[in-house]
Amino acid sequence: MTDHSDKPNDANCDHRVECSVFQRGSELLGKRWTGVIIYMLLQKSYRFSELLGAINGISDRLLTERLRELEENGLVERRVIAESPVRVEYALTEAGRDAHDIISATYRWANRWFHLVSERE
Amino acid sequence: MTDHSDKPNDANCDHRVECSVFQRGSELLGKRWTGVIIYMLLQKSYRFSELLGAINGISDRLLTERLRELEENGLVERRVIAESPVRVEYALTEAGRDAHDIISATYRWANRWFHLVSERE
Numbered sequence: 001m002t003d004h005s006d007k008p009n010d011a012n013c014d015h016r017v018e019c020s021v022f023q024r025g026s027e028l029l030g031k032r033w034t035g036v037i038i039y040m041l042l043q044k045s046y047r048f049s050e051l052l053g054a055i056n057g058i059s060d061r062l063l064t065e066r067l068r069e070l071e072e073n074g075l076v077e078r079r080v081i082a083e084s085p086v087r088v089e090y091a092l093t094e095a096g097r098d099a100h101d102i103i104s105a106t107y108r109w110a111n112r113w114f115h116l117v118s119e120r121e
Numbered sequence: 122m123t124d125h126s127d128k129p130n131d132a133n134c135d136h137r138v139e140c141s142v143f144q145r146g147s148e149l150l151g152k153r154w155t156g157v158i159i160y161m162l163l164q165k166s167y168r169f170s171e172l173l174g175a176i177n178g179i180s181d182r183l184l185t186e187r188l189r190e191l192e193e194n195g196l197v198e199r200r201v202i203a204e205s206p207v208r209v210e211y212a213l214t215e216a217g218r219d220a221h222d223i224i225s226a227t228y229r230w231a232n233r234w235f236h237l238v239s240e241r242e
Contacts, residue, residue, distance in 0.1 A: 018232055023157055025231025026224075030151005036144055074234065095234040102226045103147075109223055110146025111139055113195065113216040 028073055029102060033058050033066050038096060039103055041076065045091035075099065149194055150223060154179050154187050159217060160224055162197065166212035196220065 029035060036055055040046060046054070052063055067090055070076035075096035081087040092099075150156060157176055161167060167175070173184055188211055191197035196217035202208040213220075 018228075018236075019157065019160075021231045021235045022160070022228045023154075024235055026156030026227050027151055027153055029227065030148050030156070032148055033144075035147030035151070036140065039140075039143065098233065099230055102223060102230055105223045105226055106147050106150065107139075107143045109220055110142045112219065114142045114145055115139075 028069070028075075029099065031066065031069070033062060034070065035103060035106065037063070037066055037070065038075070038092065038099055039107070041090065041092045041096065042100055042103060045079065045089040047087065047089055051090065070096070149190070149196075150220065152187065152190070154183060155191065156224060156227065158184070158187055158191065159196070159213065159220055160228070162211065162213045162217065163221055163224060166200065166210040168208065168210055172211065191217070 029038070033055070036058075037051070040051060040054060048063070048067075052058065052060060055063070067076060067078075071078060074093055076090055077093050079089045079091055081089060150159070154176070157179075158172070161172060161175060169184070169188075173179065173181060176184070188197055188199075192199060195214055197211055198214050200210045200212055202210060
């Protein structure tokens with residue numbers, strides 16, 4: 001596995017593969033609600049209805065759509081547990097769990113810089 | 122300054138201020154082109170036309186819009202340099218530079234998980 005840690009300071013983010021990949025990842029994580037969904041799933045797996053109840057303001061339709069996108073991009077897996085009745089849970093894959101550092105860094109950064117503004121609003 | 126480093130594992134990202142702030146930051150950084158613009162500005166300040174030329178595929182209108190959003194959110198500043206003719210440059214503020222860890226982590230993460238997929242596509 002290549003270490004790309006120095007790239008943001010020395011690379012030209014033009015039409016190279018590394019950069020289109022960065023852009024894809026960045027836009028996927030930044031979609032409305034996606035960060036919050038991953039944030040929740042970093043704690044534990046959830047049933048759809050639990051997740052819907054735990055995230056304030058998300059609609060049924062949008063949660064469905066976001067979970068599907070995350071599944072398609074390999075960040076979330078849908079686990080069917082053979083109980084009676086069958087239980088379905090959503091959990092992060094290895095790639096999803098690996099986004100932990102990004103979510104943590106974003107959480108800290110946003111709370112450093114936007115905290116007072118949001119309290120005023 | 123409070124350290125929120127452990128929050129993504131022990132907090133319920135519900136309707137609390139910390140979480141709405143996280144969501145705001147996450148969605149701001151994840152907007153189309155925004156990550157790439159910050160990525161470029163982490164290297165140096167740019168004139169509008171230079172930035173437009175350096176980012177493959179962005180339109181004049183979208184670059185204007187994104188830079189304005191980043192200015193309004195305090196991540197980018199527009200510097201007017203008193204030369205003849207006057208030179209205008211865009212540079213990251215302290216808050217913008219502080220997003221370095223997020224951009225780096227996203228870059229590494231995306232290249233770990235999406236690299237092969239994108240080469241196939």
